[in-house]
Amino acid sequence: MPAVSPTLLAVLTIGVVALILGILIEFTQNRYSGRDDPIISRINEGVSTERLRENLKFLSSEPHLVGSNRDKELADYIRDRFVEYGLDRAYLVPYNVLLSYSNTSHPNKVSIFDARSGRVLFESKHREENETIFPNIVDSYNSFAPKADVIGEPNYAKIDLKGKICIVRYGKIFRGNKCENAAQRGCVAVILYSDPLEIAREGTQQENVYPNSWWMNGKAMQRGNLRTSMGDALTQGFPALVDGAFQYGINDIELPKIPTQPIGYEDMYAILNLMGGLPVPNTTAFRDWNGGLNITYRLGPGFGSANAEKKLRVVVNNVMQTKIIYNVIGILEGSVEADRYVILGNHRDAWGLGAMDASSGTTALLEVSRLFGGFHRDSQWRPRRTLVFASWSGEELGLIGSTEWVEEHIHLLSQKAVAYINVDTCIMGPNLNPDASPSLMEILREVTEYIPFRNNTLLNAWTEYQEYISGELDKPKIKTLGSGTDHAPFAFFAGIPAINIEFTFDKKKYPISGSYPAYHTAYETFDLVDKFIDPEFSLHKTCSQLIGVLLHAISGSTLMPFKINELANRVQTDYENMWRRDRNEDQFVSKSDFINGEFKPLIDMLEKSIENFVIAAKDWDSKMRDLDLNNPFLVRQVNDVMLAVERAFITPEGLHQRPEIRNLLYAPFKYNKYSTVVFPGMLDLMKTISNTQRADTLKVPQFNQTLRRHISDIAIALRSATNLLNTSPL
Ligand SMILES: [Zn+2]
Incomplete structure (x- = not known):
């Protein structure tokens, strides 16, 4: 030798x-190592308020409606920044989708005219200010409202809606659901407006409204989408690829049925001031129906007897068009698990200048990508799992860009995506107000402890705010994910756990039932943010720090930071609370109707399945505490089980009459897209049955059968999830 x-x-x-x-x-x-992780301090110290401010100023310098030239220019800009900042690659992803616009040469109008002479007595404005003050801002409209010309009597009541033009206030539930209800109940058109009670709470005089405060003048109009399903309408459930994929025709698809137009409260005053009928009663059924205009709010129908010859007319000239829209995707590959993805997304398109919705999130997305790109470029650092940075388009017209992308990559994402973090309008105020999938709530709470906030931690400020709102001092309670923004296709179609980060205004001081006053109006300007919302850009900094640290925590934890235990407990509590819903509001949930008769065995099976899931999840969590983190194969096996548990609740055919909502566990309620419930399909069907009992009793047995099958499906999914936890290699 x-x-x-x-x-x-x-x-x-x-x-x-x-x-x-x-x-x-x-x-x-x-590897993410908690409090003393050096990456956390690099993120906290690295975020630059100057850059956040500069980028927001640039992004909101021109309107960037989906499909506009500016939307494409910003897509190119973001791709170039991703590359410049040091990500591995960045590229545009096009989709060919159906969009809806107002008609620039024939704006939508609401008018009052004299039926005898035909003389027009009043005509609504179609934009807030003239073209020189806000060039290129799209006229006020509700996307996908059909083109129509309707004459009728106004009605601001809950009954006698057939053939009427229904006056509807923004707030509480999603506008698309309002219009769907109105159409079902016979309204021939809807006029939407935001009352001063919501958007001018400190008075409507010039000194109290924008540009002198964050409140709105009477010309501000909330634009907004009406479709209640998400994604491209012509390719529901599959991607709208640009190289010739199948599309349905306009006549094959469901679109909003009646014309709808949003106007300002100044114009609504002209209509409500002439209304006849009884004054709005002071009863709980009409709570909040009186508003902040200096008039007696009347129910109608029609104008008062002195104005009986006057009629209302709604003209909507919206046009539909298929166009190519662009998402931007930036990738920083993981060094250990390159085939596992943690995605951070934000929408780029806006109704107007979009300084809040959603450029406040876009500037944060850019800043976070700059930091991670920099870590890699400067010291060859890489995340453990692959980071995906996404800038979506078409969110405002129905989460189109994100949904198409999820549909295109559904198999890859269902097997390999770990989590999705969304940031839409990050900053409306100083108070953290996130929503999340239950399994990710714990890691969200944890990282807020590492974010500095006003001489303390963000966790501390968050806890104090919750105590101020609810009177309870406890660890922060987190809402389950709602809809209305781009995490929806990830969470509700693909079963990927998600977090949506948002900071809100003082909800106790300003109990607005809608969003912030300037929401979707022409006044969402850089100046509004710079003067009233976040003058120091310190809140934008906090938002960026939070999403940056979250991204690192989820992509860098050896053991995925999922709390299956919290998920199971949350399901159990939410299920118990489901039977305690406000019956006055819902009028359909009553356990006694279910525990007797045909539903009894199914409810028993469901409750047993929940219990077993809770037990298995508790066991799982205690096993996780002793896991040998130095055994990479074991770690990978365990992580795969946690991915699979989330996917066990995805039903391929989707919920009843909602194929794009496939999550049996948590999803928005069909009758209010903004509100998320446990076992959404079950609540949908109970509400449908309750509505049917009033209208068409013959259909009830069929719906009852669908509901029995659905409850059984939920129980089976819970058992599958339980089996995944129990048959783990531990
Ligand atoms: Zn938005």
Whole structure:
């Protein structure tokens, strides 16, 4: 045997040691290690308020409605920044989708005219200010409202809606659901408006409204989408690829049925001031129906007897058009698990200048991508799992860009996406107000402890705000994910757990039932943000720090930071609370109707399945505490089980009459897209049955059968999830 020279041996030894050290260093560097993790301080220190401010100023300098030239220019800009900042690659992803616009040469109008002479007595404005003050801002309209010309009597009541033009206030539930209800109840058109009670709470005089405060003048109009399903309407359930994929025709699809137009409260005053009928009663059924205009609010129908010859007319000239829209995707590959993805997304398109919705999130997205790109470029650092940065288009017309992307990559995402973090309008005020999938709530709470906030931690401020709102001092309660923004296709179609980050205004001081006053109006300007919302850009900084640290925590934790235990407990509590819903509001949930008769065995089965899931999840969590994190194969197996548990609740055919909502566990309620409930399909069907009992009793047995099958499906899914936890290799 030839002797090995001592020099060669030394060189070999040094080589091997260096290799092991190198692996170890890399392994520890990209591993999220909690409070003292060096990446956390690099994120906290790295966020620049100047850049956040500069980028927001640039992004909101021109309107960027979906499909506009500016929307495309900003897509190119964001792709170029992703590359410049040091991500591995960035590219545009086009989809060919159905859009809806107002008609620039024939704006939509609401008018009052004299039926005898035909003389027009009043005509609504179609934009807030003239073209020189806000060039290129799209006229006020509700996307996908059909083109129509309707004459009728106004009605601001809950009954006698057939053939009437229904006056509807913004707030509480999603506008698309309002219009769907109105159409079902016979309204021939809807006029939407925001009352001063919501958007001018400190008075409507010039000194109290924008540009002198964040409240709105009477010309501000909330534009907004009406479709209640998400994604491209012509390719529901599959991607709208640009190279010739199948599309349905306009006549094959469901679209909003009646014309709808949003106007300002100044114009609504002209209509309500002439209304006849009884004054709005002071009863709980009409709570909040009186508003902040200086008139007696009347129910109608029709104008008062002194104005009986006057009629109302609604003209909607909206046009539909298929167009190519662009998402931007930026990738920073993981060094250990490159085939596992953590996605951070935000929508780029806006109704107007979009300084809040959603450019406040876009500037944060850019800042966070700059930091991670920089870590990689400066020190060859990589995340453990692959980071995906996404800028969506078409969110405002129905989450189109994000939904198409999820549909295109559904198999890859269902197997390999770990979590999705969304940031839409990040900053409406200083109070953290996130929503999340239950399994991700714990990691969200944890990282807020590492974010500095006004000489304390964000966790502290968050806890104090919740105590101020609810009077309870407890760890922060987090809402389950609602809809209305881009996490919806990830969570409700693909079953990927998600977090939506948002900071809100003081909800106790300003109990607005809708969003912030300038929401979807022409006044969502950089100046509004710079003067009233976040003058120091310190809140934008906090938002960026939070999403940055979250991204690192979820992509860098060796063991995925999912709390299956919290998920199971939350399901159990939410299920128990389901039977305690406000019956006055819902009028359909009563457990006694269910525990007797045909539903009894199914409810028993469901409750048993929930219990077993809770037990298995508790067991799982305690096993996780003793897991050998140095065994990479075991870690990977365990992580795969947690991915699979979330997907166990995805039903391929979707919920009843909602194929795009496939999550049996949590999703928005069919009758209010903004509100998320446990077992959404069950609540949908109970409400449908309750409505049917009043209208068409013959259909009830069929719906009852669908509901029995659905409850059984939920129980089976819970058992599958339980089996996944129990048959783990532990
Ligand atoms: Zn938005």
